[in-house]
Amino acid sequence: MDVTIKIAGLFRKFTNRQEFVKVTGNSPMECLHELETRFPKIRRWLYDKRGNLRPQVWFFVNGQKISADDMNKPLKDGDELFFIVAVSGG
């Protein structure tokens, strides 16, 4: 499936300032793997030391929040994947 990943501002330094990256993948996880293969420096923000997705990264498909259980669910052509990291400054 052709999927667009929207890159949040905090992560654009890892994608050469690109806001949208086109990837191919059948699930959010597969799309993420392609993104991190192309932009490996983004990995440390996404995974903990054990290689698990960090719970403080929030994923959205077509603007709707998805849970960790949804990361391997199928995507459709034209879907948009977006992720941000939880912050708590005040």
Added chain:
Amino acid sequence: MLSQRELARYERQILIPEWTKVGQEKLKKAKVLVAGVGGLGSAILTYLAVAGVGRIKIIDGDKVELSNLNRQVLHTDRDIGRDKVDSAKEKLELLNPDIKVEAIKEIITENNVFDLVGDYPIVDALDNLPTRLLLNRVAVKRILPLFHGAVYGFEGRATTIIPGKTSCLSCLYKGVLPGKIPVVGVTPAVIGCIQATEVIKYFLSIGELLTDRLLIYDGLSMRFSEVKLKKDPKCSECR
């Protein structure tokens, strides 16, 4: 009943068709708790005070430090070393002597959070997740609205939680970035103003609240975007 002085003070906002004198009277009778008198709190409190929210309770256990002053605009150089709540109360009463400000110098803990909140609608202007989640617990248990905002560098987020109807903070947060948080003052100013707008709309029962929506502000590309939130069926607080 609004005094002549209040009618003059609020003249321009009373002109807003959805607002009117009736709305202004609602605001005068309203009460709100703002937890945190930092960057977000400075913006939120300033605009709730000048809008005429009648009773504002502020809670913060910290003292003003020099490193706060790039963003916490209710405090000045002369306030360094003072309790933040005292510094803020003084400025807010100067901005609007027609409102009541209750200053509570306390660190919010699991033991005191229910007493501190009481039955006040809650504005989350804190800088740490554990205390935000304590406020969320009270909001969910007592069915009080919770107006949330958070910032990092040039980025900020805001959402409005109405327990029983929307997802809660605990549905969303499973941790945050560790370490010292970089912030430029304009970011909490933007997000704090959004939170204050939500509070005003809530009290006036006008417009559309940021419920089950997370507004994301990216100051570097100067874009606002929005995503939809939903309840976590496994949420420990609101399921």
